[in-house]
Amino acid sequence: MAKREYAQLQETLYSERLDNGLEVHVLPKPGFTKTYAVFQTRYGSVDNHFRPPGGQPIRVPDGIAHFLEHKMFEEPEGDVFARFASQGASANAYTSFDRTVYLFSATRSVDANLTTLLDFVQHPYFTDENVEKEKGIIIQEINMYQDNPDWRVYYGLIGALYRNHPVHIDIAGTAESVRSITKEMLYDCYRTFYHPSNMSLFVVGGVDPEATLALVRANQADKSFGPGGDIVRLFDVEPMQIRQALIETKLPVSLPKCLFGFKEEPVAADGEAAVRRELAIKVALDALLSGSSPLYQALYDDNLISDGFGFEYNTGPGYAFSVIGGDTRDPQEMVERISAALEESAARGLDPDTFERTRRKKIGAYLRMLNSPEAIAGEFTRYRNKGADLFELIGVYESLTLEEANARLREHVHPQRRAVSVVRGDSA
Amino acid sequence: MTERFERGALGRMRLHVLPTKRFKTFAISLFAGVPLTESRVTSVALTPFVLRRGTERYPETIAFRERLDELYGAGFGFDLYKRGDYQIVHFKLDIVGDRFVSSSEPLLQEALRFLGEAVTAPVLEDGAFRRRYVEAEKTTVRKRIEAIVNDKIRYASERCVEEMCRDEPYRLPAIGRKEDLDGITAPSLYERYREWLGQAALDLYVSGDTSLDEVSRLAAAAFRLPDGQPAEYRRPRLRRAAGEPRTVVERLDVGQGKLNMGMRAGALYGEPEYPALLVYNGLLGGFPHSKLFMNVREKASLAYYASSRLDGHKGLITIQSGIEIGNFERAVGIIREQLDAMRRGEFGEDDLNRTKAMLASQVRELQDSAFERIAFDFNAVLSGIDQTGEDLIAGVEAVTPEDVVQAASGVELDTIYFLRDRKGEA
Numbered sequence: 001m002a003k004r005e006y007a008q009l010q011e012t013l014y015s016e017r018l019d020n021g022l023e024v025h026v027l028p029k030p031g032f033t034k035t036y037a038v039f040q041t042r043y044g045s046v047d048n049h050f051r052p053p054g055g056q057p058i059r060v061p062d063g064i065a066h067f068l069e070h071k072m073f074e075e076p077e078g079d080v081f082a083r084f085a086s087q088g089a090s091a092n093a094y095t096s097f098d099r100t101v102y103l104f105s106a107t108r109s110v111d112a113n114l115t116t117l118l119d120f121v122q123h124p125y126f127t128d129e130n131v132e133k134e135k136g137i138i139i140q141e142i143n144m145y146q147d148n149p150d151w152r153v154y155y156g157l158i159g160a161l162y163r164n165h166p167v168h169i170d171i172a173g174t175a176e177s178v179r180s181i182t183k184e185m186l187y188d189c190y191r192t193f194y195h196p197s198n199m200s201l202f203v204v205g206g207v208d209p210e211a212t213l214a215l216v217r218a219n220q221a222d223k224s225f226g227p228g229g230d231i232v233r234l235f236d237v238e239p240m241q242i243r244q245a246l247i248e249t250k251l252p253v254s255l256p257k258c259l260f261g262f263k264e265e266p267v268a269a270d271g272e273a274a275v276r277r278e279l280a281i282k283v284a285l286d287a288l289l290s291g292s293s294p295l296y297q298a299l300y301d302d303n304l305i306s307d308g309f310g311f312e313y314n315t316g317p318g319y320a321f322s323v324i325g326g327d328t329r330d331p332q333e334m335v336e337r338i339s340a341a342l343e344e345s346a347a348r349g350l351d352p353d354t355f356e357r358t359r360r361k362k363i364g365a366y367l368r369m370l371n372s373p374e375a376i377a378g379e380f381t382r383y384r385n386k387g388a389d390l391f392e393l394i395g396v397y398e399s400l401t402l403e404e405a406n407a408r409l410r411e412h413v414h415p416q417r418r419a420v421s422v423v424r425g426d427s428a
Numbered sequence: 429m430t431e432r433f434e435r436g437a438l439g440r441m442r443l444h445v446l447p448t449k450r451f452k453t454f455a456i457s458l459f460a461g462v463p464l465t466e467s468r469v470t471s472v473a474l475t476p477f478v479l480r481r482g483t484e485r486y487p488e489t490i491a492f493r494e495r496l497d498e499l500y501g502a503g504f505g506f507d508l509y510k511r512g513d514y515q516i517v518h519f520k521l522d523i524v525g526d527r528f529v530s531s532s533e534p535l536l537q538e539a540l541r542f543l544g545e546a547v548t549a550p551v552l553e554d555g556a557f558r559r560r561y562v563e564a565e566k567t568t569v570r571k572r573i574e575a576i577v578n579d580k581i582r583y584a585s586e587r588c589v590e591e592m593c594r595d596e597p598y599r600l601p602a603i604g605r606k607e608d609l610d611g612i613t614a615p616s617l618y619e620r621y622r623e624w625l626g627q628a629a630l631d632l633y634v635s636g637d638t639s640l641d642e643v644s645r646l647a648a649a650a651f652r653l654p655d656g657q658p659a660e661y662r663r664p665r666l667r668r669a670a671g672e673p674r675t676v677v678e679r680l681d682v683g684q685g686k687l688n689m690g691m692r693a694g695a696l697y698g699e700p701e702y703p704a705l706l707v708y709n710g711l712l713g714g715f716p717h718s719k720l721f722m723n724v725r726e727k728a729s730l731a732y733y734a735s736s737r738l739d740g741h742k743g744l745i746t747i748q749s750g751i752e753i754g755n756f757e758r759a760v761g762i763i764r765e766q767l768d769a770m771r772r773g774e775f776g777e778d779d780l781n782r783t784k785a786m787l788a789s790q791v792r793e794l795q796d797s798a799f800e801r802i803a804f805d806f807n808a809v810l811s812g813i814d815q816t817g818e819d820l821i822a823g824v825e826a827v828t829p830e831d832v833v834q835a836a837s838g839v840e841l842d843t844i845y846f847l848r849d850r851k852g853e854a
Contacts (some may be wrong), residue, residue, distance in 0.1 A: 085716070086781065360497065
């Protein structure tokens with residue numbers, strides 16, 4: 001068991017890689033009532049074409065990682081939620097582009113709940129009947145998102161940016177792809193991606209690290225897994241061109257919704273280098289687009305954006321893009337004004353005072369995030385998948401330079417790699 | 429043992445301070461509540477939008493926001509909501525604790541000064557709010573009101589409550605009404621704002637590495653409030669459902685139908701019967717093991733979500749589900765069967781115990797978030813009771829199956845609201 005102390009943050013992390021390859025991390029939070037545990041696999045919606053260890057390449061229907069997540073909660077003796085509830089824990093799960101996460105939070109019976117979490121995720125139980133039954137539920141989930149304009153404008157943008165990379169595919173798939181899923185396909189995916197060597201466990205809260213690790217070790221030692229091995233994820237080559245410059249969707253909305261973003265050239269970086277790239281562009285975008293920027297205020301004064309305006313930067317295996325926008329009376333004018341300002345700033349460089357103020361703001365936001373065990377668990381595993389350490393981000397922020405931010409801005413803002421997604425009603 | 433709130437008062441404002449070192453930040457909340465009324469709901473809603481534009485010290489919005497960035501990106505914002513028959517403006521500010529950063533300024537002092545000035549020392553011109561800010565924020569509020577329909581789940585939920593409470597102040601949306609906006613001017617809004625400051629029940633909460641003495645001293649310097657005594661909240665009067673449930677169908681361009689059902693409950697937060705009502709709602713639709721999830725979703729595969737929500741301050745329970753449009757009658761039938769089953773006491777001891785364990789855990793979990801502890805404590809203030817989390821857990825644990833049946837007998841279905849597509853429209 002390795003122990004790492006982060007003096008500035010007043011946090012201590014305990015870590016161990018078990019014999020079966022499972023990575024376990026425990027972050028004790030003395031005085032906290034709740035314990036929060038996250039069990040994740042590096043398997044998400046983009047993993048639709050792969051070669052299992054020692055096997056032949058397989059292509060699986062869109063939405064299968066998410067379908068698998070739904071089905072994990074069913075066991076021969078019934079629903080796992082009920083078992084967690086008997087132990088006073090609330091459980092949940094989610095699937096993103098590149099991972100599937102199972103979690104619980106509990107204030108009592110932490111050992112029993114941890115055992116339940118490990119056991120249900122490591123025990124698939126799929127039958128023709130229970131797979132069939134789930135389809136109706138997931139199709140209603142898909143229909144719910146189809147009616148949601150925020151969701152439609154967001155995925156519309158990714159679809160306009162990417163031609164081949166599966167990041168442009170809906171995480172839940174389509175009604176058609178979901179209907180084609182069988183229990184055999186689910187088992188194939190399960191065996192490939194749910195091997196302990198592709199997974200990690202993170203526990204945070206009022207726990208004793210030694211005892212928690214001992215429990216996990218014993219639980220895993222009682223189970224046998226195959227040898228594991230390398231999973232090869234197969235991605236078609238993604239051209240640098242976008243798929244289409246503008247995508248428009250009709251849906252009843254009070255004002256058009258418009259998001260645009262730039263697609264970045266993928267860079268093979270991991271660990272601190274990847275994190276520096278991510279934080280540098282995030283600081284640069286924040287400096288230019290946040291509520292305290294002159295650009296934001298000018299657009300707001302001209303009624304081109306509303307207070308729901310936002311921006312983000314999203315990166316994972318083989319993809320990296322920004323998302324900028326919100327509700328606007330005039331999508332084209334909003335996009336052109338912001339693009340022009342971004343291009344100008346990229347050419348001229350950020351104002352040094354603004355850069356410093358933004359850095360300070362991001363450090364504050366990072367420290368505030370560390371109040372939340374849920375956020376720590378989610379972010380720790382996300383950065384861990386990139387080979388980085390969440391608790392070292394403060395050092396990266398502190399050492400970030402204006403030159404790095406400017407370089408990243410120049411790299412990112414590329415008019416030919418810009419796409420725009422608009423959702424508007426018939427009359428708008 | 430968890431920390432306790434220390435209480436004090438500063439003129440019209442009650443003070444509640446939670447000294448703790450468990451968090452990396454100071455969490456600050458200011459609740460300002462006035463009775464919901466048609467005549468002022470929109471001006472009250474508009475007020476915080478204008479207050480966030482600038483103060484005497486930082487009259488320009490950019491400078492006002494840059495100040496927050498300098499304070500290590502202090503998070504400042506507000507929420508508007510209804511609690512009972514009150515319209516509450518909840519200002520929130522959280523800021524990093526001094527021990528984590530090397531700041532030259534005492535951060536709690538600066539944070540309270542910022543909040544106090546934002547709420548009580550706005551930038552003025554000609555003795556009123558700055559006209560440009562009022563006009564811009566009227567547009568923002570109008571856009572927010574118009575945007576409610578974009579989110580069909582939220583829209584259907586608000587429409588159901590509006591229909592159910594159509595002859596009560598509770599029908600009014602906390603964000604205000606579009607038709608009132610045109611009539612609001614900078615001077616009229618400023619006049620309303622001064623009245624609001626003079627009448628609202630004000631509760632200031634601070635959690636962090638501090639004390640009641642320190643907060644009292646800092647708040648006295650930061651807030652410029654009219655003199656007087658703190659105002660009290662009163663519980664609303666419970667209503668009964670009016671006979672047979674009323675069905676309201678509305679048509680919009682939607683793919684999925686949204687089914688919402690509104691019910692009147694027989695008890696309010698803080699009353700002795702409330703824990704039984706909480707358990708009732710948990711068994712019915714609060715959790716994945718509840719009747720609605722199990723029967724509408726898991727058994728019938730009709731929906732992705734099917735749940736119920738208890739509003740203890742108003743005494744309402746609402747059910748919400750997203751379904752295939754053709755399944756409306758079937759879904760209503762299944763849901764009404766669950767309500768009948770609850771009335772007949774048809775629920776297992778296992779499910780009762782699960783529900784209690786989940787409710788107790790939810791209350792315990794609050795201890796780990798400063799803002800959630802504050803919100804829980806404010807519920808007690810609103811209800812005029814003195815209640816800790818432990819008290820509520822003890823109440824839940826003592827609930828018997830008979831108590832749940834008793835609570836069920838007080839739950840009456842009032843309104844069935846269905847948002848559907850336009851196909852086959854007359």
